[in-house]
Amino acid sequence: MVTLMQDEKQEYIRKILHSHTVGIAGAGGLGSNAAVSLARSGVGHIIVVDFDVVEKSNLNRQYYFQEHIGKQKVTALQEIIKKIDPSITCTPIIQRLQPGSMTTYFKEADVIIEALDAARIKTQFIEEIQKEFPNTPLIAASGVAGYGQMNRITTRKLGNLYVCYDPQAKSSDDDVLMASKVSVMANWQADIAIEILLGATQ
C-alpha cells in the first residue's frame, strides 16, 4: 500500500518536472553533476552553457568519462543525459558567457543555476540575471573548494536568490577541488531547483 502511494507520488513528481526547464550556466563540477541529477529526476528540458572542452584533469570531479576528453563539455553532457533518459531534452550551448550578455540563453528557464567558476564571473552573472529576470529563481554556489566540514554548508535565501554557501571555504585558487564536496554542492543546487519547481504542489 505504502509502495503504491510512493509510486504514485514519484509518477506525479516526474510529470510536473517533465514540463519544466532549468538553465545551467557552466558545465564543470557544479554544472555537470547538477544537470545529471536533474535529468535523473525527470526535469524535461535542461539548457547548459559552457565554452570549454573536457580535460583529463576534470575527471576527478566532473561527470565525464575518458571517452569525452577533448570533446565540448555541453555536447558530452547531452550524450550522457540521452543515455540516462532519452525523453529529456538537453540543449547544449557552446558559448563563453560574456559580461553584458549573460542572460541571453536563459529566457526560457523556469529556474536558473549558477555553476560558474571564478568569483568575479559568478557575481556578474547573479547581477545580470537578477536584473533581467527578477522573478526567476536563481540558485548559486559559493565555497565549493576543499573537503571535510560539510556541516558548514547552508542555503542562504536572499529573496529569489538561493546561495548554497560554505562561508569558510577557501577560493579554488588556494584549495583543491574534490568530487565529494563539489558533487554535494551541485546536488544541493539541484535539490533546491526541484524543491522550487515542486514547491506549490508539495
Place this chain on the structure above:
Amino acid sequence: MSLQVNNKSITYIQDETVSDLLKRMNFTFPLVVVKINKTLIPRDSYKTTIIPKDAAIQIIHMISGG
C-alpha cells in the same frame, strides 16, 4: 532605529552607503552580493546607495570554484 544585517541587529547610521556598511562590518572580501530589502544592489552602486532606516540587508561573499 537599527538595521538587520544577515539577520543580526546593528545600529542604523544616517546617510550610510553600502560601501560604508561593508567597511563597518569589516567585510573585506572583494566580491560580495548585497541585497537590501530583497533588492540586489549592483556593485557599481555601492558608493552611491544610501541604506534606508530599518533595512534588512543580506551580504554573501562569492568564493571561486565550480
